[in-house]
Amino acid sequence: xxxxxxxxxxxxxxxxxxxxxxxxxxxxxxxxxxxxxxxxxxxxxxxxxxxxxxxxxxxxxxxxxxxxxxxxxxxxxxxxxxxxxxxxxxxxxxxxxxxxxxxxxxxxxxxxxxxxxxxxxxxx
Numbered sequence: 295x296x297x298x299x300x301x302x303x304x305x306x307x308x309x310x311x312x313x314x315x316x317x318x319x320x321x322x323x324x325x326x327x328x329x330x331x332x333x334x335x336x337x338x339x340x341x342x343x344x345x346x347x348x349x350x351x352x353x354x355x356x357x358x359x360x361x362x363x364x365x366x367x368x369x370x371x372x373x374x375x376x377x378x379x380x381x382x383x384x385x386x387x388x389x390x391x392x393x394x395x396x397x398x399x400x401x402x403x404x405x406x407x408x409x410x411x412x413x414x415x416x417x418x
Contacts, residue, residue, distance in 0.1 A: 307416055314413040315361035318379060321406035322354035325386060328399040343393045350386035353379050354406060361413075369417055380410040 329347030357379040360372060387403035390396035 310413050310416050311361050314376075314409040315358045317406045317409035318354040318358040318361070321383060321402045322351040322358065324399050324402040325351040325354065328390065328396055339389075339392055343389050343396065346386045346389040347399065350382050350403060353382040357410070373414060373417055376410040376414050380407045380414075383407040383410070 325347040329344045329351065357375050360367070360375045383403040383406045387400040387407070390400035390403065393399075
């Protein structure tokens with residue numbers, strides 16, 4: 295492998311990592327906003343959507359912080375964080391599917407889950 299190829303791969307890795315972090319941050323914002331719109335004392339579905347939205351926002355935020363760290367981080371830690379984020383996002387999207395008006399939140403969660411999946415594919 296040439297130095298140029300190695301540099302290209304590194305740049306691509308960092309670009310993918312940054313793109314994933316951006317999607318996680320957007321998902322965190324969307325979920326936090328959605329959670330703030332839910333009445334915690336409302337129907338059971340609203341309370342669940344609020345809890346899942348808060349959890350998803352927190353996990354996405356943590357994932358964004360992990361991805362913002364140094365490129366030489368432990369790959370197992372990064373992969374575990376991405377898998378956790380992906381799972382939480384998919385669970386949150388399912389809950390949002392049952393809430394009228396939560397389509398944007400569900401879409402954001404699914405996009406984040408896909409970004410995590412795509413980025414994990416770049417890890418060796």
